[in-house]
Amino acid sequence: MKKKTFVSIIITMMIISMLSACGGSSKNESSNPQPKDTDHAGGNEEVTLTIWDWDEAHLTHMTEWYHKKHPNVNFNTLVVSNTDYFQKLQSAVASGSGVPDIILSEMGYRGKVFDLGILEDLYKEPYNVQPDEMFDFANKLGAGPKGQLYGVEQQICPSGFAYRRDLAKKYLGTDDPDKIADMISDWDKLYDIGQQVIEEGGGKVTVLPGTTVLMNNILINQDVSDYIDGDNIDLTSRYRNVLDITTKFNEAGILGKQEDGTPALSNSVAAGEILFYPCAPWSLKWNIETNDPDGSGNWGLTKAPGSGFTYGGTSVSIYSGSKNKESAWDYIKDVYCTGEGVKEAYDQFGFMTGFKAPYEEDNSYFFTEPGQYDEFFGGEKLADYFINTIAITTEGQVQTKNEANVRSALNSVATQMTGNPSMTANEALKILKEETQTLVPNAVIK
Numbered sequence: 154m155k156k157k158t159f160v161s162i163i164i165t166m167m168i169i170s171m172l173s174a175c176g177g178s179s180k181n182e183s184s185n186p187q188p189k190d191t192d193h194a195g196g197n198e199e200v201t202l203t204i205w206d207w208d209e210a211h212l213t214h215m216t217e218w219y220h221k222k223h224p225n226v227n228f229n230t231l232v233v234s235n236t237d238y239f240q241k242l243q244s245a246v247a248s249g250s251g252v253p254d255i256i257l258s259e260m261g262y263r264g265k266v267f268d269l270g271i272l273e274d275l276y277k278e279p280y281n282v283q284p285d286e287m288f289d290f291a292n293k294l295g296a297g298p299k300g301q302l303y304g305v306e307q308q309i310c311p312s313g314f315a316y317r318r319d320l321a322k323k324y325l326g327t328d329d330p331d332k333i334a335d336m337i338s339d340w341d342k343l344y345d346i347g348q349q350v351i352e353e354g355g356g357k358v359t360v361l362p363g364t365t366v367l368m369n370n371i372l373i374n375q376d377v378s379d380y381i382d383g384d385n386i387d388l389t390s391r392y393r394n395v396l397d398i399t400t401k402f403n404e405a406g407i408l409g410k411q412e413d414g415t416p417a418l419s420n421s422v423a424a425g426e427i428l429f430y431p432c433a434p435w436s437l438k439w440n441i442e443t444n445d446p447d448g449s450g451n452w453g454l455t456k457a458p459g460s461g462f463t464y465g466g467t468s469v470s471i472y473s474g475s476k477n478k479e480s481a482w483d484y485i486k487d488v489y490c491t492g493e494g495v496k497e498a499y500d501q502f503g504f505m506t507g508f509k510a511p512y513e514e515d516n517s518y519f520f521t522e523p524g525q526y527d528e529f530f531g532g533e534k535l536a537d538y539f540i541n542t543i544a545i546t547t548e549g550q551v552q553t554k555n556e557a558n559v560r561s562a563l564n565s566v567a568t569q570m571t572g573n574p575s576m577t578a579n580e581a582l583k584i585l586k587e588e589t590q591t592l593v594p595n596a597v598i599k
Contacts, residue, residue, distance in 0.1 A: 190485060191489040200480045203229040205238065205252040212504055215488050218497055226480060235259045239266065242278055246271055258468045260552070261560065263294075266470070267303045268554035272469040273478065274301040280471075291507030292376075293304075293549030295468055298587060304468030305489050306437060306507035308498070311544035312374075313456045314465035315432035315441050317425060318531060321360060321453065324350050324428065330455040330533065337429075340398050340458045347407035350428060360400070360428050362421065365413040368399040370565040371430045373560070374462035377550040386555060387599045388585055392563070395586070396578040399567070403574050412571060419444045431457070433464040434505050434539055437526040449529045454538055461547030500525070513542055530590065555593055562588035 156254055176533050206212040209232045216228040231253075233241055239262045244270060245251040258266040266272070274297070275282045288309065295304040303388070314337075319329035325336060337343045346361035361367055372395040380391035402408050409420040409427055421427050422444035430440060432454060441452055471481045471487050488494035490508045496518055498504035505523045512519055519536040527535055550556065568586050570576050586598050 168257060195502045198226055199225050199227065200477050201227045201229055202255060202477055202481055202484060203231075204255045204257075205233045205241070205253045206230045206257055207233060207235045207238065207259075211498070211504070214501055215494060215498060219484055219487065219494065222493075223483075238262075242266065243269075252472050252474060254472055254477050254481045256470045256472055258293075258470065260463075260466045261465075262557055263304075263468055264552035264554050264557035266468075267297055267552055271473050272297075272303040273473050274303065275305065275455040275471070275482075276300075276302045279479065281457055286509060286546060288509065288547075290463060290544070290547045290549030293551050294463065294466060295507075296551045298551070298553050304470040305485065307467040307469050307489060308502075308504035309373065309539075309544070310435065310463045310466040310555055311432040311461045311539055311547040312371075312431055312433040312436070313454055313461060313539075313543045314429040315436065315452050315530075316429050316455060317427075317448075318451050318453050324353060324358070324547050328453055328531070330453050330538070332408070333391075333453070334456040337458050339520070343458050344402060344405070344407070346404065347402065351407050358428065360407060361408045362418055362427050362430065363412040364403050364408055365564070365567040365571045366401060366418070366431065367408060368395060368570070369413060369560075369564055370464055371462055372398055372456065374464065374546075375457075375460055376548065377548045379551065379554060379556050381551075382557070384555070384593065384596045385599075386559065386589060386593070386596050388559070388589060389582065389599050392585065393578065393582060396581045399570065399579060400576060400578045400581060403570050403576070406574065412568075423448065431462075431464050433466075434503055434535075435465060437503055437530070437535065442526060442529055450531050452530045454530055454533055454535055455547075456543060461474075461543040461545075463547060463549055499536075505539065528553070550598045558592040559589055562592060 168437075203211065204216070212230055212232065213464060215535055216230055238257065238259065242252070242256065245493065252271070254268065256272065273280065273599045275295075276284075282305070284535060287305070288311075290308060290311065291306050294306065295302050297303045310371065316328075316333065321328040321333060337346060350358055350360050373392070376394065380387040408580065409421065411427065422430070422441060430436070432440065441448070445452075452528060469485055471478055472483070475481055486492050488498060490506060491510045493509055495504075495506045495508075499519065505519070511517060519540065520534065524535050527533060562585055565588050566581050569584060570581065590596060590598055
């Protein structure tokens with residue numbers, strides 16, 4: 154009898170235990186609970202995100218803004234020049250310590266960063282970015298060689314031409330952006346205007362700055378194609394037309410002497426020496442307003458010949474070895490994708506996201522609120538023009554290590570052109586192939 158009673162007690166206890174376990178899902182909890190997210194921005198645990206950036210004003214403002222929203226998220230920030238960034242990142246990766254949670258990649262070396270194999274694929278769990286959430290060119294610019302998404306744009310860079318309204322009225326007879334766009338709708342038309350400006354201006358004014366600006370900032374970012382397949386690089390199909398246009402303008406002497414990255418180029422903006430400059434959203438501040446602070450109202454934005462193009466640009470990525478990936482993604486989503494930080498960055502710095510949703514909202518602030526530089530550009534609605542006129546014709550070039558090497562070779566070719574106005578397209582193509590072969594010894598080049 155006692156034995157039966159003991160067995161009954163044991164069975165009863167087992168049943169109660171099983172019922173208690175089953176009953177655990179009755180309190181608004183998942184029947185398949187996930188591990189507690191301890192490094193999420195919305196949690197309570199302290200998290201410290203490390204970020205390197207060269208734009209100190211943006212870095213400081215946005216991290217402080219975000220910390221006020223999420224007091225548990227702290228930031229370890231370091232200002233690193235864009236020219237030193239890649240080397241410093243390589244050193245940190247090689248040492249196995251000190252790599253930032255959030256990694257930035259400037260366009261000149263973006264492909265090399267993507268090739269390091271240290272970045273999260275943002276198409277995958279837990280990020281789940283969908284290609285149709287972003288502009289097509291933004292997907293391409295953030296793409297890895299096998300279709301990964303290694304980065305989102307810090308700010309998009311669909312580009313057209315900034316122009317001086319006083320020079321436009323003098324040489325074109327109008328400062329209306331739509332009329333000017335029709336007048337320069339292809340490169341042959343701009344070539345003719347370039348000759349006109351040289352003749353009428355006595356050689357003191359040119360239609361564009363120097364050869365390196367025309368070729369490296371504009372032309373190589375139009376008519377993009379998948380011309381690189383591993384070490385097979387078809388330079389002829391991709392860049393022959395670029396070299397044809399560049400050598401034509403260069404030989405005719407209708408370009409300025411102000412080359413990319415020089416003080417002469419910066420000084421020319423206020424001097425009234427150039428009619429058109431390549432212009433991305435970031436250029437409004439850094440290229441135009443900064444270099445011509447008294448020029449408010451004297452600038453306009455129009456389309457470039459042919460199509461839009463990407464000019465510059467920075468990707469934002471997550472280090473695959475980070476212990477704070479979800480918090481890093483929360484910050485990136487808020488500041489660069491679709492969160493409240495997108496509006497803050499636009500209001501404070503004119504940054505424009507590569508994600509479509511903020512532009513598609515009813516009464517989107519991008520189109521209904523005055524932009525920071527609209528008045529400076531004669532009252533044009535710049536965000537509207539960039540998105541609805543320029544971005545729709547802009548394509549992005551997939552960035553790889555070999556793409557970065559080809560761009561280095563193109564820089565060399567353009568620099569050599571500046572000292573040799575008689576260089577032909579055939580000669581330029583030959584030099585481009587030789588320079589690329591030196592940088593990529595195993596490449597099969599066409």
